[in-house]
Amino acid sequence: MAKGEPGTTRRNSRNVTGWDRGDLECWQARTVDQVKACVDRARREGRALYPISTGLNWGYGSATPPRDGAVLLDLSGMNRILNAGQISEANPVAVIEPGVTQRQLHEFLSQFCPRLSFNVTGSSVDTSILGNALDRGVGYLGPRRDDVFGLEVVTGRGVLLKTGFRRLGEDSPLAHAHPYGLGPMLDGLFFQGNYGVVTSACLKLLPRPERSVAVSLALRDVSNLGAFLDGLALLKRLGVMGGVNHVGNRARTRASMMSGVSEYLGISCGVADADLAAEADRALATVAPYEWTSLGGVAGSAAQVRAAIAEVRRVLGGMAKLTVVDDAKLAAGFRLLNPLRNIWPWARANAAAISAIRPLQGLADGRPTDAAITNLLWRYGQPQAAGRELDESRCGLIFINPALPMDGAAVVDVVDGMKAVAAGFGHELYITLNIETTTSLVAVANLLFDRGDAAAVANAQACARGLWEYLRGRGLEVYRARADMMESVVDPQDPFWRTVWELKSVFDPDNLIAPGRYNLAQAPV
């Protein structure tokens, strides 16, 4: 390899969905010039490129391209915060490269701008911010797509394109300030777009509020789920709970807390391994007995938070048990209950729950955690593995996440239908209903299975297919697609997908960038 040339290696595409393309050639670019060189080389050699930021797109295919023959373009080494010296409370924008991870930006802000934070996802600390946003991922405060503007892209033609006012040059006072630019907004083309390789973008940072609390609402009567969702929708539209409220079913809530609860019971209470599962079940039945529980953040001045909680209570207090927690309250609760753990089962269950919840509590405040991934690793017998090793574990996980209208009764109907399809395959669905926009929500639904068991893998994949067919039969669609489902999702007869294909001729006429991803793989007949 010549000096300054991108490195070449191989990367295994085995991943939690159970669909993969084996060992792949992988080019590692560390600079914009190297990205250009990779695009030129791909054209010369007639190869396709599949760009990844950190490649941890778990449940959607990780670093597996939808079509055979692509070379991975690994951008994790492009991990600079390009305007690091200029970020401040008065200038809350970070210009980041694709390899910048949640951990990295969190640590940077904690050290240099502790009054600022950003919209974090519930995935690993080692996941990227840009790759996630480009696949239209969702953070605790809203869709990541809304946080990002001013893209720098190497298109499939090898042209360096800057969107918005970044086209005026990095020194323009508008470059990192005004998100819309002038003229057509091209940014949107590069989210689930695959017309180029994004090499950097502006990310909006957020001021830390004076006070921030988590509000949990446990729905008392499951038959009120539709009205409950409508109430949360109202609170979202009024701006009372402006972030994403997560309404989890019991399977999800318990799965999220299981490893933390078991760890506490094992380490702090000395419960023997053989008794752990049963004891953890009992503890969770005590602290999380409800079928549906929502968790959302309320932030602002102390007076704003008080007023918002009063409004939440007014709208939903009649049908749900409301609990408000913050770091201080959780710490005080733990101090009180932990010493009583061996004499009072209720105190033990609640202390265990607090120790499980604590890391998750920070998400709405911009503190990323590996807790959700550790949970999965724990469940599949590798509690000590690093979060980023999830694809190497036995954990099998497939997402099937429909966008849904903000209509409680309609959502209940679809969720019941999805649960029935999953049950037909012997699967329990882990579901969170995310109140994501003021007009729609997204159901994050996943299957869990043991990837060491070939029959279980085949069954889960068939179940995922059945769930998607069910959704399409209802006139619905996923908001984000797995690599394995691209061919089904993209219909060559649909004028929308034909237009999406025609745009390839503008930006990527040789179809070099991620062929078949959210696009037709070849010209339609």
Ligand SMILES: Cc1cc2nc3c(=O)[nH]c(=O)nc-3n(C[C@H](O)[C@H](O)[C@H](O)COP(=O)(O)OP(=O)(O)OC[C@H]3O[C@@H](n4cnc5c(N)ncnc54)[C@H](O)[C@@H]3O)c2cc1C
């Ligand atoms: C337990 C668990 C919890 C999760 N929680 C969340 C969550 O809260 N929110 C959420 O959104 N996801 C979540 N995920 C899914 C996933 O792990 C994250 O979305 C993760 O951030 C995606 O991986 P990544 O950041 O490495 O992106 P990558 O895998 O690097 O990128 C995703 C895709 O975007 C495209 N892409 C990436 N970089 C570029 C580029 N520079 N130019 C052009 N195209 C590019 C590629 O096609 C790539 O496949 C979760 C997964 C699990 C297992």
